Amino acid sequence: MRRPVLATSHGLVRGITGPEGIGVFKNIPYAAAPTGPNRFAPPRPPSAWNGIRDADAYGPTAPQAPYPPPMDRLLPEALVPGDDFLNLNVWTPDPAARLPVMVWIHGGAFTNGSGALTGYDGTAFARDGVVLVTLNYRLGAEGFLHLGPGDTGRANLGLLDQIAALTWVRDNIASFGGDPDRVTVFGQSAGAMSIGALLAMPAAKGLFHRAALQSGAAHHTLSPASAARVTARLAAILGVPPTRPDFAAVPVQHLTAAQLRLRGEISARPERALWGEAALNLMPFEPVVDHDTLPRAPTDAIAEGVAAGVDVLVGCTGDEFRLYTVPSGLGRTVTDGLVERTATGYGLPPGRGVAAYRAAFPAAGPGELLAQIVTDWFYRVPALRLAEAQSRHGARAFVYEFAWSSPAFDGALGACHALDVPFVFDNLADPAFAPLLGDTPPQVLADRMHGAWVSFATTGDPGWPAHDERHRAVRRFATAPGTVHDPRGGLRALWDDVR
Incomplete structure (x- = not known):
């Protein structure tokens, strides 16, 4: 060779x-x-x-x-x-x-x-x-x-x-x-x-x-205030003062073990009074x-335009949070009360917010509603806001949604988090992806999605209309792909007052 x-x-x-x-x-x-x-x-x-x-x-x-x-x-x-x-x-x-x-x-x-x-x-x-x-x-x-x-x-x-x-x-x-x-x-x-x-x-x-x-x-x-809470608790778990030299003296394996314990504590008590924004994100770092x-x-x-001129391609999968609710069984334990507390914790109007999701997904149970609300708060709405901001400042913004559903877990995963990665890399045959993809992921979809990313890097145009606040074009990657305008627009508008 x-x-x-x-x-x-x-x-x-x-x-x-x-x-x-x-x-x-x-x-x-x-x-x-x-x-x-x-x-x-x-x-x-x-x-x-x-x-x-x-x-x-x-x-x-x-x-x-x-x-x-x-x-x-x-x-x-x-x-x-x-x-x-x-x-x-x-x-x-x-x-x-x-x-x-x-x-x-x-x-x-x-x-x-x-x-x-x-x-x-x-x-x-x-x-x-x-x-x-x-x-x-x-x-x-x-x-x-x-x-x-x-x-x-x-x-x-x-x-x-x-x-x-x-x-x-x-x-x-x-x-x-x-x-x-x-x-x-x-x-x-x-x-x-x-x-x-x-x-x-x-x-x-x-x-x-x-x-x-x-x-x-x-x-x-x-x-900084939330990060200070994380730092203080990590130092307490390790039994060291919260200074850079003291953290640097901790062996790596002890530090990673303490990080796991800290994340477990936040997940067990996700209270903003304790952790600030980390209680919502469940990510201390x-x-x-x-x-x-x-x-x-x-x-x-x-x-305000600090990234003006940088074209963006931004989006998410349709059922991001199901990766965390389906394999773990969490989705089966979700109650209506938890759905309501989660929605109001994210800033949606009490009662009205969950009612809007029930109207949009009338067949969904509490676990599916929770997954959809978290998907929108954590992934879809921030993507749309980034696209809107860039388009307002002269850049081209292209929005996509990955909507192919995995057959894994009897189809309950849907289009979950991370499912799009092997399609973008055109690496469907990599055995590491098999637990998510199942046996026969569609190569034609990888051809389209990978090709769009290559085209964006090469020409600045992935192959569908740019997104702006008037037309809100979104490319949907699924078995039968197409471009839609302002999908689930009522739910998008619901989040506009949540900043």
Whole structure:
């Protein structure tokens, strides 16, 4: 097998030639290992190396605890031990070309995931004329611990890692056949929420030119006050003072175990008085509006035009939250009272909010109603607001809904969270996705969806009308795809007063 050698700003790398002649380069460091003095510190450049560095296998991944059951059987993971995990991977069809670039930011609730999943293999993108990059970033407390206003410049380290990776792309991707002036960043779940924050971060400006956000937008962040509650409780669980040196002295395995315990406590008592916004999101570690690295809430900043000119492709799956209610059996335990408390907790008008959902889904039981309300609050409505904001400030915004229903769990999963990822990557055959996809996922749908993402990165147009507040075009990806206008518009309008 031919072993291509390319130059980066820190040294030469030797990749492999994959299927269809695609050049594959893995485990390229974009920042120094976040250990020792670099732990709980902003990313620093990697050291240069002499000779040729082999880039033929995935490198270490960020420390994390495995998903708990039943998510461990449904969401694929790739855990590679090692300290030097701020690395990235590149697939290129032609190092001598100047092709559009797509940079993938993985999801995992800011505590799980990596760029090393086989399902994120970039061969299909490279086959279709795109240079594809995947990356790792710091997770959990390592990436998103906030220690207050005196800790300037050290919040949101996971986002700063992503910016360091995008900076590496700007400075190096031309050696791999990519055009640094045509970079599309795309991600799913926490990856998409990261992109929502990047759109509002001064340090990220100009590092990407288009953005595709799947099942996440700019809405979900923590205030400093909420982050302080999380930090204080994590320190108490660990038995250390809440300072950066004391957290940095905690062994990684103890820290990840404490994070699991903390998340369990929040899930058991999701009270805003205890946890602030983390009680609604059930995510103790996520971007923090620290007024420095992230100066303002992304929703507000984007609404005022801070990301003007960045075209976006944004949307969600039709039944996002069923991933969490169906496999666990939670949906069978939901009562009408819980549905009402959840809806009013999200700000919907008491009584009237749930009544509107019952009218829209007359055959749905309490568990299905709860899943639909959470899907809209967490995913669909933030996506629409991001599209509206960008279109108001001169960018093109394209909205989609993934509506193909999985046959898993006797069809009860519907179009659940994460189901769209293998279609976007055109990797339906990857066995890691089988528990979600079932036996015969439609390849024609992967062709359409993957093709739309490639077209968006290449031309800025995924193939359907742009979204604006007059027409509200939404592309629905299902067995029989089509474009609809303002689907479930009455429910959308219901959320307009909830900010």
